Amino acid sequence: MLLTILLLLPLLAGSLCLIAPARPWLEATTILSAAAVLVLTGIATQQVMLSGHISGLANWLYADALSSITVLVIAIVSFTTALYSIGYLREDMRAQDVTRGEGLRHLKRYYVLFNLFVFSMLVVPISNSLGVLWIAIEGTTLASLFLVSFYGTGEALEAAWKYVIVGSVGIALALFGTILAYYSAVQILGTSYDLNWSVLAPVAAHLNPNIMRLALLFIVVGYGTKAGLAPMHTWLPDAHSEAPSPISALLSGVLLNCAMYGILRFYALAVPSLGHAYLAALLLTFGFISLTVAVLLIFRQGDYKRLLAYSSVEHMGIIALGVAFGGTAGLFGALFQMLNHAITKSLMFFATGQVLLKYGTKDIRRVSGVIKLMPVTGTLLLVGGLALAGSPPFSLFISELSIFSAGFRQGYAAAAIAMLILIALIFVGILFYLNGMVFGKASMAIKPGEVSYLSVAAMVVSALLILSLGVYLPTPLSTLFYQAAVVLGGASR
Amino acid sequence: MYPFDSIALAALLVGTPSAVAVQILQILGALLLLTTFAVVATRLLSGAISSYAVQSFVLGLVAAVVAYFTGSNDLYIVAVLTIIVKCGAIVWILRNVTNRLHVQREVRPYLNIPASLLVCVLLTLLAFFVSPAVVAPGTFLNEPPLAISIAMVLIGLFILSSRRHAVAQVIGLLTIENGLFSGAIAIAYGMPLIVEFGILFDILIAVIVMSLLVTLIHRELISADTVDLRRLKG
Numbered sequence: 251m252l253l254t255i256l257l258l259l260p261l262l263a264g265s266l267c268l269i270a271p272a273r274p275w276l277e278a279t280t281i282l283s284a285a286a287v288l289v290l291t292g293i294a295t296q297q298v299m300l301s302g303h304i305s306g307l308a309n310w311l312y313a314d315a316l317s318s319i320t321v322l323v324i325a326i327v328s329f330t331t332a333l334y335s336i337g338y339l340r341e342d343m344r345a346q347d348v349t350r351g352e353g354l355r356h357l358k359r360y361y362v363l364f365n366l367f368v369f370s371m372l373v374v375p376i377s378n379s380l381g382v383l384w385i386a387i388e389g390t391t392l393a394s395l396f397l398v399s400f401y402g403t404g405e406a407l408e409a410a411w412k413y414v415i416v417g418s419v420g421i422a423l424a425l426f427g428t429i430l431a432y433y434s435a436v437q438i439l440g441t442s443y444d445l446n447w448s449v450l451a452p453v454a455a456h457l458n459p460n461i462m463r464l465a466l467l468f469i470v471v472g473y474g475t476k477a478g479l480a481p482m483h484t485w486l487p488d489a490h491s492e493a494p495s496p497i498s499a500l501l502s503g504v505l506l507n508c509a510m511y512g513i514l515r516f517y518a519l520a521v522p523s524l525g526h527a528y529l530a531a532l533l534l535t536f537g538f539i540s541l542t543v544a545v546l547l548i549f550r551q552g553d554y555k556r557l558l559a560y561s562s563v564e565h566m567g568i569i570a571l572g573v574a575f576g577g578t579a580g581l582f583g584a585l586f587q588m589l590n591h592a593i594t595k596s597l598m599f600f601a602t603g604q605v606l607l608k609y610g611t612k613d614i615r616r617v618s619g620v621i622k623l624m625p626v627t628g629t630l631l632l633v634g635g636l637a638l639a640g641s642p643p644f645s646l647f648i649s650e651l652s653i654f655s656a657g658f659r660q661g662y663a664a665a666a667i668a669m670l671i672l673i674a675l676i677f678v679g680i681l682f683y684l685n686g687m688v689f690g691k692a693s694m695a696i697k698p699g700e701v702s703y704l705s706v707a708a709m710v711v712s713a714l715l716i717l718s719l720g721v722y723l724p725t726p727l728s729t730l731f732y733q734a735a736v737v738l739g740g741a742s743r
Numbered sequence: 744m745y746p747f748d749s750i751a752l753a754a755l756l757v758g759t760p761s762a763v764a765v766q767i768l769q770i771l772g773a774l775l776l777l778t779t780f781a782v783v784a785t786r787l788l789s790g791a792i793s794s795y796a797v798q799s800f801v802l803g804l805v806a807a808v809v810a811y812f813t814g815s816n817d818l819y820i821v822a823v824l825t826i827i828v829k830c831g832a833i834v835w836i837l838r839n840v841t842n843r844l845h846v847q848r849e850v851r852p853y854l855n856i857p858a859s860l861l862v863c864v865l866l867t868l869l870a871f872f873v874s875p876a877v878v879a880p881g882t883f884l885n886e887p888p889l890a891i892s893i894a895m896v897l898i899g900l901f902i903l904s905s906r907r908h909a910v911a912q913v914i915g916l917l918t919i920e921n922g923l924f925s926g927a928i929a930i931a932y933g934m935p936l937i938v939e940f941g942i943l944f945d946i947l948i949a950v951i952v953m954s955l956l957v958t959l960i961h962r963e964l965i966s967a968d969t970v971d972l973r974r975l976k977g
Contacts, residue, residue: 379935379937379938381935381938381942384938385942385945388949389945389948392945392948392949395952399956404964407959407964408960411909414952419916419919422919429931430930432934436931444935445935445938
């Protein structure tokens with residue numbers, strides 16, 4: 251029941267936005283729905299921790315600790331993004347008349363699709379069926395496509411086209427993986443079962459390992475495309491840089507994690523029959539390619555939104571490495587990294603969104619002195635940048651440290667050291683660019699002052715979250731991570 | 744207990760496949776491959792769309808035949824829906840969007856037609872070469888149908904990367920999807936009904952959304968040639 255309401259809320263909000271007469275209605279509906287989703291997620295998570303899992307809607311919905319973490323990520327970031335969107339769009343569409351006609355339709359389209367996008371992402375972690383999981387991930391592409399092309403410029407349309415084509419090919423490969431996994435279970439369960447996780451998990455050890463090996467290859471490549479693992483990441487920098495900033499935050503912070511959840515779910519399904527070694531090799535490969543690509547491209551970026559996009563590729567690579575290293579520390583690190591990445595990266599897209607509105611350019615070299623023109627945004631940009639690069643006392647430092655130590659503990663010392671070197675290089679790159687943007691001489695032509703206080707509020711919430719998680723991890727949260735590590739079958743090692 | 748169960752179940756499912764069933768499916772499989780080649784063989788988008796329509800119809804027939812020989816009612820529904828959604832709705836949408844474009848043919852593909860066909864032959868050979876690795880021997884429909892599915896997926900990928908027209912790329916994507924769909928039937932007698940519904944619905948929405956996007960691109964760039972989509976780099 252709880253899960254059903256959780257899903258219905260954004261769907262309802264989307265429909266209400268469709269018939270809303272004016273802007274305040276759109277904003278109120280969206281933010282209220284996001285807040286309610288956040289509260290319900292809290293309650294659902296608590297129930298999951300008490301009873302292991304909850305289900306609903308005639309067993310179509312199912313949530314365990316792994317799902318809960320993903321839902322939590324979606325709920326937190328979609329709430330801050332909803333808050334940020336209000337301020338951002340008010341400023342962004344200042345020149346247009348949004349009380350009627352084309353302007354209002356444009357605005358409406360944003361909020362309707364925003365809610366639909368959140369809905370499609372929420373379906374991903376709480377669907378019981380692995381087939382529905384696939385449908386939902388394909389759905390996220392379709393719901394977010396016109397958000398990516400929101401500005402309607404040639405570049406935005408190009409980014410959207412690349413996004414849908416590359417994304418669909420990836421997702422098609424994942425479908426093949428899903429079919430193979432289904433096939434391997436048909437041999438045990440017969441054709442009449444529904445591909446449900448709750449049915450598959452108990453027999454996971456008996457699945458045909460040869461077929462599962464191939465299935466997982468297709469799943470990792472397929473969902474990896476949407477998760478932004480290199481070399482399948484090509485759509486990602488374009489979509490992230492051309493989309494409106496709040497949408498970039500959702501794409502990068504949440505969507506990538508949803509696709510990663512798909513990989514993790516299949517990982518949990520395959521570990522009992524395949525063992526860890528093969529999966530670790532697969533994830534190590536893509537993890538390192540991602541980190542390397544991120545290093546190479548971060549150093550030659552001139553566009554700060556693309557810079558952040560490549561940093562997402564890096565973080566997804568680190569999550570893959572965390573799972574590959576395995577053990578409690580590795581899985582804990584990977585799951586914690588998902589949460590931290592989501593909050594930190596959305597904070598950065600929020601802050602750079604303010605910069606974009608103020609300076610009107612995405613060129614790193616033409617932005618300087620942000621902290622003088624916008625003291626709060628500038629400070630938050632610096633805080634977010636430091637956190638993103640992985641410096642203490644922010645939470646990404648904790649999760650990356652945990653993954654690093656897992657590498658040593660599980661016998662991947664060389665890989666862990668290589669990871670550390672790549673992360674250090676990216677640290678230097680990000681801080682170099684950030685230094686130029688935050689400090690330096692401010693342009694005289696631009697009027698000082700914050701762009702929007704609602705947006706600033708969203709950023710402050712995110713910044714406080716990553717700071718407090720970096721200093722202290724509450725016991726319920728660490729319990730949740732531990733339980734999710736058990737779902738992934740690695741808590742004992 | 745599981746290994747025994749699975750053997751009993753497999754025997755139950757497989758029964759003794761009549762030679763007729765296998766022959767019909769082989770003919771249909773050949774037709775599927777032929778229509779896939781036909782998509783590659785033409786530069787006219789209308790021709791490619793027609794080939795896709797025939798391909799989807801054959802696919803519906805495959806589902807119906809497998810439904811008949813396995814006695815699965817779900818597959819009958821899937822067969823009917825496939826024909827309605829793919830031959831009906833999707834083909835209609837594609838024709839509609841194509842008619843609105845200035846350029847209705849592939850002007851200069853990255854690879855000319857004869858060379859493309861040669862590549863497709865090679866891809867098909869590759870598919871027949873790798874498919875035994877996928878399926879455990881002894882399954883009812885066995886290797887040829889799966890090889891054809893893999894060939895369709897590979898040819899679809901090839902269309903996607905060798906054609907420049909946006910609509911041609913959509914057809915490439917749809918060919919991949921048809922290949923996967925036939926693959927699911929070949930190795931597992933289709934997916935669970937609700938999943939099939941969802942997939943068909945997704946494909947339909949995807950085609951609608953992509954058509955809208957093609958129209959927007961066309962309006963913005965006055966072409967639907969993806970070569971004009973080359974501004975974003977690095």
